[in-house]
Amino acid sequence: MIRADAAIETQALTRHFRARQRAREVRALDGVDLVVHAGECFGLLGPNGAGKSTLIKILTTLLLPTSGRASVAGYDVAAEPLAVRRRINLVSGGDSSGYGILTVRETLHLFSQFYGVPRGEARRRADELLGVTGLAEKADTRLSNLSTGMRQKLNFARGFMSDPEIVFLDEPTLGLDVEASRDVRAFIARWVRERPGRTVLLTTHYMVEADELCGRVAIIDHGRILALDTPSALKRAVPAEPVFEIQLSATGDDLDPLREIRGVRSVSHHAHPATGATELRVVVDEDDRIGEVLARLKALRRSVLHLTKMEPTLETVFIHHVGRGLADEEAVDAGSA
Numbered sequence: 525m526i527r528a529d530a531a532i533e534t535q536a537l538t539r540h541f542r543a544r545q546r547a548r549e550v551r552a553l554d555g556v557d558l559v560v561h562a563g564e565c566f567g568l569l570g571p572n573g574a575g576k577s578t579l580i581k582i583l584t585t586l587l588l589p590t591s592g593r594a595s596v597a598g599y600d601v602a603a604e605p606l607a608v609r610r611r612i613n614l615v616s617g618g619d620s621s622g623y624g625i626l627t628v629r630e631t632l633h634l635f636s637q638f639y640g641v642p643r644g645e646a647r648r649r650a651d652e653l654l655g656v657t658g659l660a661e662k663a664d665t666r667l668s669n670l671s672t673g674m675r676q677k678l679n680f681a682r683g684f685m686s687d688p689e690i691v692f693l694d695e696p697t698l699g700l701d702v703e704a705s706r707d708v709r710a711f712i713a714r715w716v717r718e719r720p721g722r723t724v725l726l727t728t729h730y731m732v733e734a735d736e737l738c739g740r741v742a743i744i745d746h747g748r749i750l751a752l753d754t755p756s757a758l759k760r761a762v763p764a765e766p767v768f769e770i771q772l773s774a775t776g777d778d779l780d781p782l783r784e785i786r787g788v789r790s791v792s793h794h795a796h797p798a799t800g801a802t803e804l805r806v807v808v809d810e811d812d813r814i815g816e817v818l819a820r821l822k823a824l825r826r827s828v829l830h831l832t833k834m835e836p837t838l839e840t841v842f843i844h845h846v847g848r849g850l851a852d853e854e855a856v857d858a859g860s861a
């Protein structure tokens with residue numbers, strides 16, 4: 525059943541890939557049921573390999589599902605791909621394709637012509653998008669002379685030239701600097717509000733982005749939706765297990781023994797990119813356990829540089845459901861599996 529106000533709907537959606545060297549199948553999507561209403565800015569939050577891009581590719585008709593079904597703007601993605609394509613657009617962050625000999629403005633004009641946007645309207649939109657992305661002064665620069673970051677901004681601008689009903693943004697601020705990311709987020713928020721029924725489905729690695737921008741967020745891992753709600757409801761629903769962040773000296777013994785401490789729910793760590801210090805995150809069942817953690821760290825010859833107790837954020841929610849943080853290179857799970 526397709527609901528009248530559903531911009532996007534999936535039912536038991538799966539997509540399998542056969543890994544080339546191995547016989548084992550990868551379940552990129554494993555039974556996804558999702559309804560995104562018209563007018564929503566909806567976020568998909570998940571670690572690398574969670575299945576976010578696979579879902580976006582199916583919804584934008586670039587990939588067929590293995591089983592289950594999906595509809596966008598009321599049209600089935602497999603049976604009516606052209607009707608879907610007329611109503612959507614897609615921006616993949618990190619993508620910087622384009623024709624090197626064209627200028628920035630010519631590129632936007634070309635895309636507006638693909639979609640049959642009237643000239644005056646196309647110029648107005650191009651000017652607005654050039655302003656938002658900070659590309660205005662590069663309007664007459666050829667793509668071959670743009671930096672990768674600028675090409676990405678152009679790619680973002682291109683996604684809005686056709687005035688789509690539904691926009692899919694796969695990591696839209698990936699690789700953009702802080703200021704450009706902020707402008708892009710502000711643009712997305714304004715774009716959705718500007719006209720009723722405009723819908724955004726975005727994927728992101730950045731918790732703040734999902735929190736700030738999205739009315740509802742789905743946490744996805746291993747092709748399954750683990751939680752779905754408004755950011756504040758997700759935060760409220762996390763059992764109040766204390767999370768501590770501890771900054772450690774880089775050198776010392778292995779941190780594995782921390783897992784064996786009673787009451788320690790999960791331990792994950794990564795190296796701080798600038799300082800090289802170890803950033804350790806420990807979830808415990810009650811505050812008192814942290815004393816034992818500190819004692820064990822001392823025994824492991826690690827010095828504690830800093831200790832903080834974290835207030836629940838979307839990151840806490842994420843760790844609770846996924847068992848590790850998004851930034852962690854190396855995750856050690858204790859007890860939650």
Ligand SMILES: Nc1ncnc2c1ncn2[C@@H]1O[C@H](COP(=O)(O)OP(=O)(O)O)[C@@H](O)[C@H]1O
Pocket residue numbers: 541542543550551552570571572573574575576577578579
């Ligand atoms: N074309 C493909 N062939 C084989 N495996 C793939 C292909 N595309 C994605 N996968 C696998 O499917 C899983 C989900 O990938 P993806 O949807 O790109 O995740 P995300 O965008 O969340 O990082 C990963 O394990 C990935 O390796």
Ligand SMILES: [Mg+2]
Pocket residue numbers: 576577578694
């Ligand atoms: Mg991806």
